[in-house]
Amino acid sequence: MVEVTWQGPDVSARQNVEDRARALNRLRLSDDVFRIMTRSAAMFVLAILGGVILALFLGSLPALREFGFGFLVSESWNPVTEKFGALAPVYGTLMTSFLAMLIAVPFGLLIAMFLTELCPKWLRRPIGIAIELLAGIPSIIYGIWGLFVLAPFLQQYIQPPLIKTFQNVPGLSALFEGPPYGIGIFTASLILAIMVLPFVTSISRDVFDAVPPVLKEAAYGLGCSTWEVMRYVVLPYTRVGVIGGVMLGLGRALGETMAVTFVIGNAHRISTSLLAPGTTISATIANEFTEAVGDLYTSSLIALGLILFVITFVVLAIARYLLMRIERRIG
Amino acid sequence: MNFIKTIVAAGLVAVSALPAVAADISGAGATFPYPIYAKWADAYKKETGNGLNYQSIGSGGGIKQIQAKTVTFGASDMPLKPEDVEKAGLVQFPTVVGGDVPVVNLDGVTSGDLKLDGTTLAKIFLGEIKTWDDAAIKALNPSAKLTSQAIVVVHRSDGSGTTFIWTDYLSKVSADWKSKVGANTAVEWPAGIGAKGNEGVANNVMQTKGAIGYVEYAYAKQNKMTTVNMINKDGKSVAPDAAAFQAAAANADWVNAKNFYLILTDQPGAASWPIAGATFILIHKQPQDPAAATEALKFFSWAYAKGGKMAEDLDYVPMPASVVKAIQAVWSNEIKDANGKPLLTN
Numbered sequence: 001m002v003e004v005t006w007q008g009p010d011v012s013a014r015q016n017v018e019d020r021a022r023a024l025n026r027l028r029l030s031d032d033v034f035r036i037m038t039r040s041a042a043m044f045v046l047a048i049l050g051g052v053i054l055a056l057f058l059g060s061l062p063a064l065r066e067f068g069f070g071f072l073v074s075e076s077w078n079p080v081t082e083k084f085g086a087l088a089p090v091y092g093t094l095m096t097s098f099l100a101m102l103i104a105v106p107f108g109l110l111i112a113m114f115l116t117e118l119c120p121k122w123l124r125r126p127i128g129i130a131i132e133l134l135a136g137i138p139s140i141i142y143g144i145w146g147l148f149v150l151a152p153f154l155q156q157y158i159q160p161p162l163i164k165t166f167q168n169v170p171g172l173s174a175l176f177e178g179p180p181y182g183i184g185i186f187t188a189s190l191i192l193a194i195m196v197l198p199f200v201t202s203i204s205r206d207v208f209d210a211v212p213p214v215l216k217e218a219a220y221g222l223g224c225s226t227w228e229v230m231r232y233v234v235l236p237y238t239r240v241g242v243i244g245g246v247m248l249g250l251g252r253a254l255g256e257t258m259a260v261t262f263v264i265g266n267a268h269r270i271s272t273s274l275l276a277p278g279t280t281i282s283a284t285i286a287n288e289f290t291e292a293v294g295d296l297y298t299s300s301l302i303a304l305g306l307i308l309f310v311i312t313f314v315v316l317a318i319a320r321y322l323l324m325r326i327e328r329r330i331g
Numbered sequence: 332m333n334f335i336k337t338i339v340a341a342g343l344v345a346v347s348a349l350p351a352v353a354a355d356i357s358g359a360g361a362t363f364p365y366p367i368y369a370k371w372a373d374a375y376k377k378e379t380g381n382g383l384n385y386q387s388i389g390s391g392g393g394i395k396q397i398q399a400k401t402v403t404f405g406a407s408d409m410p411l412k413p414e415d416v417e418k419a420g421l422v423q424f425p426t427v428v429g430g431d432v433p434v435v436n437l438d439g440v441t442s443g444d445l446k447l448d449g450t451t452l453a454k455i456f457l458g459e460i461k462t463w464d465d466a467a468i469k470a471l472n473p474s475a476k477l478t479s480q481a482i483v484v485v486h487r488s489d490g491s492g493t494t495f496i497w498t499d500y501l502s503k504v505s506a507d508w509k510s511k512v513g514a515n516t517a518v519e520w521p522a523g524i525g526a527k528g529n530e531g532v533a534n535n536v537m538q539t540k541g542a543i544g545y546v547e548y549a550y551a552k553q554n555k556m557t558t559v560n561m562i563n564k565d566g567k568s569v570a571p572d573a574a575a576f577q578a579a580a581a582n583a584d585w586v587n588a589k590n591f592y593l594i595l596t597d598q599p600g601a602a603s604w605p606i607a608g609a610t611f612i613l614i615h616k617q618p619q620d621p622a623a624a625t626e627a628l629k630f631f632s633w634a635y636a637k638g639g640k641m642a643e644d645l646d647y648v649p650m651p652a653s654v655v656k657a658i659q660a661v662w663s664n665e666i667k668d669a670n671g672k673p674l675l676t677n
Contacts, residue, residue, distance in 0.1 A: 076519065077519055078518070078519040079490070079515050079516070079517040079518060079519070080512070080513035080514070080515045080518055080519070081513070147534065147535075147538065148534075148538065151538060151539075152538050152539075155538075155539060155540065156540070179461075179481030179482070179483055179541070180481070181483055181524055181539065182538065182539055183524060183535070183539075184524070261488075261527065265524035265525060266488035266524065266525030266526065266527070267520060267523065267524055267525055268519065268520070277523070277524040277525070279488075279525075283488075286527075287488040287489045287525070287527055288488070288489055288490060288517060290388060290389045290391070290392060290489065290490075291389040291390065291391045291392070291489050291490025291491060291516055291517065292391055292490060292517075293390075293391035293394065293395075293490065293516060
């Protein structure tokens, strides 16, 4: 009997140990499975990125071999003689993005300043939501709106007086010359500016909000006007973050395809006039890929893609780096 | 993001062009004849139970797919040169005829008010004639009300058989155009703005005052656009319509054209529209899948016999009977199975 009573707890203890081991094993197994699943999902992204780079590079090899460095500096894009150069689309891409930022950045900063400093509370939310909705509109809608509404309006009411006004002004006459097409580099830049505005605005607003109130209050206390507080306290404090937001917007502007294709005019030319039609890298690819006959033509289009990839990669890398720096400072 | 999209799109095109289920005929290529092929396929399926799976991926894609043997037939608006047809072991034949039409957007000008000849048209598209009241245009249209409105040239931004027909015509009538630009499905345009697809050009012309562009006849007709009359090779002014395309096709020397390599631009005949063109089918001489190829030939045979009315309804011109006869002779002489037996005999 005694032995038996002593055996009971012993047996159950052993069972307990076994149970615990089994449970632990099960836990470990599910942890392992989970870890492998998450890791392979993450690795998958890297593999896709690597695959895209590799595919772009291999695809563009024939064109790069044929034209060499000349591909980057030649303006010719002639499917008849199979002479291709990237200069016109690269110029169009950089020019439209640059002009878009030139318009969107001041606008976006003004909106962000209004929202953080001057806006009555009840108006904050509607404006904030409107800005976010602007970011949610599909780019094809911008394209259609640009072609059917904005372009005819510009052609009839804005461009003719622009051309007339600057006709005899040296320097500016070259920027605003030629027949009013309605569509072209200028129209594409306007559309892009509207599209990147939400990026610039919402990131600026967030970083402005992160400025310690005590700094602003101190400045107001010294008798600064709102403009002076923004100019000498808020902007310097948030400079890096604002630049990061601008870069993110720039990344979108550089790669934007549909909206630009609608309103840029799709002409492989570099003109001094901002009203003249041009083209961008992504518009060229979207337009010509399906009907590109011949290996060299297709390969040249893929090489354009590679160039755009490199440009956006660099821009986004800079943006991430700057945003990381400000996050570290705020955090 | 956009490259990923492009690559995904390319992948989808490749996947969608895989051989279809055995009973269905698979084809890929030109977008211009897609409406009529789709209509024929629908009627043919109702009559015979055999379906046709046609992917309108563009002429360039059609040529690539038939060379890669992923489809039973390829379709192209630009005929392959006879040596290329031979080299690839293909047979080429035309199915329907259509035409390019110059369209304009000018205040106070309606269809037929304006007429142009080839040289003037080439100069406009070269960017040498910049305003509508240019002496060359005025000389052809003494009574039309033309202002100093700037000319906005609208052309296709994507490669297209429509562009091939257009530039081929300009190359034939203008030595300048031939040496500076040439003829192809896509060219280096010296002037103007580009728009994607016939509908893109149509929209841009309708949006832009002073614009001139070119579209397939069907688009001009359906959108009720202002068309321009052309002065043809015989020096006669003709309006773009089915009868004028028919005249161009009838006056052409199909029977002596090797591999039916014939571009219907600048054809003789008082009633001929000068900017017409046929669309073509490409099929292997010794198909990998003779059963599918036979089905495809049966389909086109049926289309020639019974599809004429449907083609006319959609503003295409069916092939003249003499040409159909010549095409069917080529089929029975050249398209054979592995044993050298013709797939289809008449």
